[in-house]
Amino acid sequence: MTTPDPRLSINQATIKYAPLAEALQVTADAGITSIGLWRDSVEAASLPEAARLLAGSGLRFSSLCRGGFFTVPEGPARRVAMDDNRRAIEETAQLAAAGAPGSAAVLVMVAGGIPQGSRDLVGARSMVEDALAELAPEAQAAGVRLALEPLHPMYASDRAVISTLGQALDLAAPFAPAVVGVVVDTFHVWWDPELTKQIARAGREDRIASYQVCDWQTPLPADVLLARHYPGDGVIDFAAITADVQEAGYRGDIEVEIFNQEIWDTPPGTAIARTIEGFGSAVSPHLLQAGARR
Numbered sequence: 001m002t003t004p005d006p007r008l009s010i011n012q013a014t015i016k017y018a019p020l021a022e023a024l025q026v027t028a029d030a031g032i033t034s035i036g037l038w039r040d041s042v043e044a045a046s047l048p049e050a051a052r053l054l055a056g057s058g059l060r061f062s063s064l065c066r067g068g069f070f071t072v073p074e075g076p077a078r079r080v081a082m083d084d085n086r087r088a089i090e091e092t093a094q095l096a097a098a099g100a101p102g103s104a105a106v107l108v109m110v111a112g113g114i115p116q117g118s119r120d121l122v123g124a125r126s127m128v129e130d131a132l133a134e135l136a137p138e139a140q141a142a143g144v145r146l147a148l149e150p151l152h153p154m155y156a157s158d159r160a161v162i163s164t165l166g167q168a169l170d171l172a173a174p175f176a177p178a179v180v181g182v183v184v185d186t187f188h189v190w191w192d193p194e195l196t197k198q199i200a201r202a203g204r205e206d207r208i209a210s211y212q213v214c215d216w217q218t219p220l221p222a223d224v225l226l227a228r229h230y231p232g233d234g235v236i237d238f239a240a241i242t243a244d245v246q247e248a249g250y251r252g253d254i255e256v257e258i259f260n261q262e263i264w265d266t267p268p269g270t271a272i273a274r275t276i277e278g279f280g281s282a283v284s285p286h287l288l289q290a291g292a293r294r
Contacts, residue, residue, distance in 0.1 A: 203248025
C-alpha cells in the first residue's frame with residue numbers, strides 16, 4: 001500500500017457504514033494519523049466512549065461534522081436547533097482534547113436552506129448571522145472554532161444558503177479568526193471564478209479552519225448529495241486550489257470527505273486504500289510544489 005501523506009485525514013463520511021470503533025481502527029491500521037468524525041457516529045457510541053476510543057486510537061482529531069442548520073424562524077424550533085449546536089460545541093471540545101497532539105477543535109457548520117414555505121433567501125442568510133452572534137461567545141469559551149462551510153449553489157434551497165467562500169468570509173468577519181473560520185471544500189467551491197482571490201483573502205484574515213478534498217465527476221447522479229468521488233477521478237484542479245490554500249498559510253490536516261453510494265458499499269479498508277492513492281497522486285505533489293515556492 002502507498003504510504004499515506006502525513007496531512008491526510010479521513011473524514012468519517014467516506015467510510016459511512018463503519019461504526020466508530022471500526023472507523024478508527026481501519027484508519028490507524030492504514031497508517032493515516034488523523035480523522036474527522038460525524039456526530040451521529042459519536043452519539044451512537046456515546047460521547048464518553050467516543051472520546052475513549054479516539055484517545056486509544058492515537059489519531060489526531062481534525063473536525064466534527066456538523067453543526068449549523070440555523071435557518072429556522074425564532075420560536076421553539078429555533079431554540080431546539082441552537083441548543084443542539086451548543087451540544088455540538090461541547091462535543092468538539094471533548095473530542096479535540098481526546099485526540100492526539102495536533103488535534104483541532106473545529107466544528108464544521110452548514111448554514112441550512114431556505115425555511116419551508118419561504119422564498120426569502122436574504123432573510124435566511126440573516127438568520128445565520130444572528131445564530132453566529134449567539135454561539136460565538138460560547139464557542140470561544142470552549143476553545144472551539146466554528147467553521148462555516150459554503151456549499152455548491154445546487155444545495156442552496158435545502159442545505160446551505162451560503163454558496164461562496166466570499167459569503168462565508170463576510171459572515172465570519174465580525175468575529176475573531178480563532179472563533180469563526182471557514183472551510184474550503186473543493187467539491188463545493190471549485191467552480192467559483194473568485195476562488196483564488198477569496199482563498200487569498202481567507203489567508204490574510206487567518207480564517208481557513210479546514211481544507212476538504214474530493215472530486216466532481218459528470219454526469220451527476222439522481223441524488224446530487226452522493227456526487228463526490230476520489231481525488232483525481234473528476235475535473236477539479238487540485239493543483240491550483242491546493243497551491244492557493246497552501247500559499248494562504250493553511251498547514252493543518254486535509255480531509256477527504258466523500259458521499260458516494262458505490263464507495264460506501266465497498267469495504268472500509270478498500271475505500272481508505274483508494275483514498276490514500278488518490279490523495280497521493282492528486283493532492284500531495286501540489287502541497288510539495290507549493291512549499292517549494294515559499
